[in-house]
Amino acid sequence: MKISFLIHTIYGIGGTIRATLNLAEELVDRHEVEIVSAFRHRDIPLFPTDPRISLVHLVDTRPKSPTYEKDDPVHQEPSEHFPRSEARYKEYSRLTDERVRAHYEGSDADVVIGTRPGLVAYVTQFAPEGAVLIGQEHMTHNHHKPELREEMRQYLDRLDAFVTVSEGDAEVWREQMPLPDTRMLSIPNSVPEPVVAPSDLEGNLIVAAGRLSREKRYDVLITAFATVVEARPEWRLRICGWGPDKDRLRRTIDRLGLHNSVQLMGPRSPIEPEWVKGAIAASTSRHESFGMTLVEAMRCGLPLVSTDCDYGPREIIKDGEDGLLVPVGDADAVAAALLRLIDDEPLRREMAAAAIRNARRYDPGVVAKRYADLFAELGAGSSQHAGTAPAAPRTQPFAPVADCVAEADGSLTVTVVAPQAAALKHPGLRLVCTHIEGHAGERVYPLRPDGTAVIPAADEFADGHWMCHADDPRTGRRVQLTARAVDQRGSLRVAERLRTDSGVRHLVPHRRAPQQHLVLRSWVRPVHVEAADVVLSGHRLTLTGRLVGPVEPSGEPSLVLRRRGDVNDELVFHGTREGTRGFSAVIDCEAAAERLEGEHEYWEIWLRYAPGEDPVRIGRVLDDVVRKSDVFVYPDVLLHKQRSLLLARRVLRKLRGQDQRLIKVTLAYNATNRLVLHVGDR
Template identity: 30%
Template sequence: MKIVYCILSIYNSGGMERVLCNKANWLVDAGYDVSIITTDQKERTPFFSFSPHITHYDLGINYADLEGLDIARKTIGYLRKQREHRAKLAALLYQLHADIVISMFGPEVGFLYKIQDGSRKVLEIHFSKYFRLQQARGGLWWAADKWRSIQDERHIRKYDKFVVLTHEDKTYWGGCPNIKVIHNAATFLPSEQASLENKRVISVGRLTHQKGYDMLLEAWKLVHERHPDWKLTIVGGGEEKEQRKRQIVALGLESSVELLPPTPQIIQEYLDSSIYVLSSRYEGFGMVLVEAMSCGLPTIAFDCKCGPKDIITNEKDGLLVETGDLAKLADAICHLIENPDLRLRMGHTAAHMIRTRFNEQRIMQQWVDLFNSLLL
């Protein structure tokens, strides 16, 4: 079976890129022919280790070149790039003769299903339905986001299958008949577990508005006042890095918080920690929760749309906190700091749950079954 994935790029260290790497590598090892088509790679090296047996194509569309333009110029530029994208993608797909072509909800969403190359078309979203509006951009940008959200609802019904990551998100799409829930698999299942003895709390993700690190730092100030011997480590890069650095200084947390760049050795960072915190305003799934829990970390997360409640069983393997409630977030962190036996019990339960529900073989078999059903 020949499978093609479409994604903007694979040079970033994000969860979507990591998930694609793991899925593509698994499929190749299982004997599938896998190709990845990007639009914005610009010959940059992939962050994760993709199998050498995967074929890569870059169309050179470069949507990212439009960043920073005003809405009028960006719209005109986007429409031009869309025409170029559709023509180049169609030409390549006619050459490849794929069985399955999968869009990871990139700019091809509005036209991929129209390309009559003989393949079955699958759309998978790594965000939630409301991800555009959750950016909370104002003015004409809000109107544009609203319009594109409406278009999303129209386009998804045109695909042979639409895959979402959570049961929560499925409920938001209005009974779409072609929808299916497939969780992301654990990206690793380490043989050892965190001791949970280090006085270290960790959070991993890009430094963006979505991830809510501004809120985490405000909550951490409250934690620091009660437990000054504990440290917070944030692993990730992004456009808000300098803002967060200034916030750390303004809150007087220079000795209590460290910012580390993305690292391929993220497992060791988890193993060296005792609590994981996710402070996102919104998510598509929350892959970092699965990663942390697979290392035996108890987790604390804002109960945001979408993902945390599909992964964390509240008060069993972690704690869910009302989104944006900084006092409750601080209290939850302090609760686990002050109760080491609870940390151990939740961490053990978390590791077991991940191995049961999110192991790669189980999740990938769901994808194989989906592919086979489309080709019957």
């Protein structure tokens, strides 16, 4: 049987994309499967894709592609077949009409599945004669505007089946739009078993994931966490995802003074290595058609706190058994539920175990069987594809894929997972790490017969980035190693095993976009000052941290700010010692603004840990985050200043007639994860 999925794009991140891939990867074991992507805006999909699945794109919108088509005149003409009330109507055109029609005119698919309303309409108009037509509802009846529902009625009436992801939504569709000739039913999305070990629940992280949009109500979660952190200040909240609500959420974090406790992590794919770093998963959506992130978190062994919104959470979570359901929009209830799980470790562990058990009902094999049964009931498989074996995998080049685990002792374990038994097929295959900046030699590790290689914690890696390769010395072939999943839990907890009287040597594995290669980030600091919390009060920034290295602090510490790194141009702020190696110091942003000589400049930040000693740069390296500037973000300080007579004449001429300037002072991490103070006109 040949099955064709029609999707908006397979090259992004989202629940529909993940659900489509999960189902397709399970079906391809027994059938021929293709995913037809209306648009292609990236070279390769962000989610790894089974090579047995055929990927077809119809319109190329990659700006640098030689086949770029976004400016094609036909693409500027409106679509005649895509529903006008659909949210993405303006993205479709006469060109997409023609491409979808042309693809399916030459198709021999037995089943064609549309994955959003407009594509369901395309399926009913362009699918090959005799194919079973299925529409999927990844949102809900109530999510769609009445105009779209009415416009879609004629298309839904032509379907063989319309599948929602929750039974509650299916009931609404059956009640509000009865269609005698279309079977309406619910089949949940599937979530595979994670390739990383479940959470050990030992950390102090609450993790949330999903699109940063208003319907996810992350503002409620952040507000609730303000109550949590007041009672349990050691706990942290990480929110993974991207979307249009990022700036508003950042303002909420700053307004509540939570910049030290709440991090917006950006998109993370795959998401499982992020879930397993947590001890609790949270969701505060006002609406969920399903709740794939809830199932993902459950499969990773996390208990849940979720709003009891329509429709998915109440069908996924067994309240009091594997998670806690709370009213929509109630920040106090969210905070109380989180604190209940934080304070009751036995309950947390009991719910985590139940979550793993209960989430197995969403295994791809279980869900795919329901779809296969539906296909058979609707008569699919009577064409030439009936009874045929799935297409054989396309011949793949020598391109091993590996998982990497940062162990608790600081070592790394790299395991080749694809192609199957790659290490056995290539005796003598080695893991070779090369310094990207070219400042050090190679590090070579043999791959065992089971495909694993271990990088000991004691091995020395020069500071910088190291690319991992699979190397076959018999043939001379060496290729960059693609990472499937990178488990960074050991890197997250480096501070727990670090001796503060010795230097820093920290190795963090990660996936480098866009090809998702396995890269190791090495930090080597003979003496290091690790930044901690930053507290804003008026125009003053209080910075805390600790000294690491074989040096002895004495006397009172001081912060040294150097304009553009110039040792002859400094600002000094006296601090206090916190314990043996900790410190606290206040930066007066007014003083830095008074010294501004142009429109913009920066100050490097150093710590003098003892009188007469050379200062040490302050940065942040002791965790699992490779690029700190994207995650650890501090509020701006805004100052109204009289314009200085020390400004250069050309600047004075430019600014003549204006009495005041608004100065913005920002504390941030640079490309090497060291702190700098940016000062300049807003």
